[in-house]
Amino acid sequence: MPAREITRLTLYGDSISGNCQKPRWTADYLDIDHDWVEIDILNGGTQSEEFLALNPVGQVPLARWPDERVLPQSNAIMLYLAEQAGSGLIPEDTFERAQMNSWLFWEQYSHETSIAVRRFQKLYLKTPDSEIDPQLMAKGRRALGVMEMTLTYSDWLVGETMSCADIALVAYTRVAHEGGFDLAQFPNVERWVGHTETELGIGHANPNEGLTL
C-alpha cells in the first residue's frame, strides 16, 4: 500500500467484502466526499506493515480522516457517517434506534459469521461443500428465516424507511447465493434485497450471474 496524503475522508477496503461495502454505500448515499483505497485481503494487504500501523487489528474496512483519526469496524463507521450527516438512516425514535442497534449486533454475531464465512470459503478459498462446516449452512438459514419473518410484515427492518440496519444486513444477504444459500426460499428477504439495492442505487446482485459485488 503506497503512502498517501489524506485530504478528505478515506475508506480502506476490499471491494469483494460486504463489510467494506457498508461504509462505502453509506458515504455514497449521503453524498459524503471520500476516497476509496482498495486493499487486497487475499494477497495480504491487511497484514502489510503500513496497514497494520493504521489498524493493528489487520482488518478492513477502516476510515481515516485528514486529522489522522482512524475508525475500524464496518457498523461503527457507517453509524458515525450517518450521525454526522444528520441523516434519516438512524431513527429519531429512541426505541427504534435501539431496534436498529439490535439488528447490527445480531448481524455481526449471527448473520455475518455464517453467511459471509460460508461465502468466503466457497467462493474465494474454493473449499468443496463437503469440507465446509455444515453448521454454517444451518446457522445461515436460521438467520435468513429470522429476517423472512420480520420482512413479511414490513418493507424495512426497522420503522418505515431504510436505516443502517438494512444497509448492514443487505451487504452479505444480497450475495448469499455465492455462499450456496437459496434466497428463493426466502421471498420476502429477496424482495427486500431488491428495494434496498434500489434505494442505495447499487446494482442488483443476480444469483444466475456468478460473482457480484
Ligand SMILES: N[C@@H](CCC(=O)N[C@@H](CS)C(=O)NCC(=O)O)C(=O)O
Ligand atoms: N467486525 C469487522 C470484521 C472485519 C473483517 O472481518 N474484515 C475482513 C474482510 S471482511 C478482513 O479484513 N480480513 C482480512 C484479514 O483478516 O487479514 C467489521 O465489521 O468491520
